[in-house]
Amino acid sequence: MDSTERPRGPRLEWTVVASDIGPLFLAATEEGLVRVEFHAEPDRPDLADPLVSRLGADARRPDPGREDLLAEPIRQLTAYFAGSLRRFELPLDWRLSAGFNRLVLRELASSVPYGSVVGYGELAARVGQPGAAQAVGAAMGSNPLPVVVPCHRVVENDGGIGGFGGGVETKRALLALEGVLPQPLF
Known part of the structure; x- marks a missing residue:
């Protein structure tokens, strides 16, 4: 994006992480975690497209370990699957539910x-x-x-x-x- 372009909507960060139950698609906005999806296909570059369309979001998939909005959800999910976290303390973006x-x-x-x-x-x-x-x-x-x-x-x-x-x-x-x-x- 050059300096004359503006993001078209809310910022959305997404990734796919490994878990004990298979790959999970995760997406977050600046408001909080907005989507978790089971059985994600990690190599699909269009995974976030339906979410981008629905939210009108400006999406990016950061390199692993360079997540900003998803760093804490990834940390807490890892701890949950390791058995050391019993309660998620995350901001949630509820706009996909009403x-x-x-x-x-x-x-x-x-x-x-x-x-x-x-x-x-x-x-x-x-x-x-x-x-x-x-x-x-x-x-x-x-x-x-x-x-x-x-x-x-x-x-x-x-x-x-x-x-x-x-x-x-x-x-x-x-x-x-x-x-x-x-x-x-x-």
């Missing part, structure tokens, strides 16, 4: 700690909508910040594991990491 979904996700992030689970129906009741268990499931499926906003901690009221955008095996791995389920034998 209405009921945002209400549910914020409640989840603030009230369901590491190593515990909550049922879809119970979470619905916590936000004042006791009959909205299915809508809570939809909110979990729309979560733009999985792992950090721990939708893996939401399970079926009858004790079943429930679905998960990253796949049921990923959900099992996260719950095992947190001690809710036993570690897989292999």
Whole structure:
């Protein structure tokens, strides 16, 4: 960009990081972490394009280790997967979530700690909508910040594991990491 050009929107930094559950796409704005996505393809240069379009952002992918907006999210995710972080303390950019979904996700992030689970129906009741268990499931499926906003901690009221955008095996791995389920034998 030359000195006469101005960024067309908010600054967006993105990268792909390795994790115990596979590569994660991470994106942050100056407001905070805005997106976490499972099963990212690290060599795709267009990974951020849908996010750039949606936010009207000026995006860049820094070289590994030279992240600015993503340095702290990467540090905390690394500590989480190492078992030394139990609560994320990150600014979050909530603009990819709205209405009921945002209400549910914020409640989840603030009230369901590491190593515990909550049922879809119970979470619905916590936000004042006791009959909205299915809508809570939809909110979990729309979560733009999985792992950090721990939708893996939401399970079926009858004790079943429930679905998960990253796949049921990923959900099992996260719950095992947190001690809710036993570690897989292999």
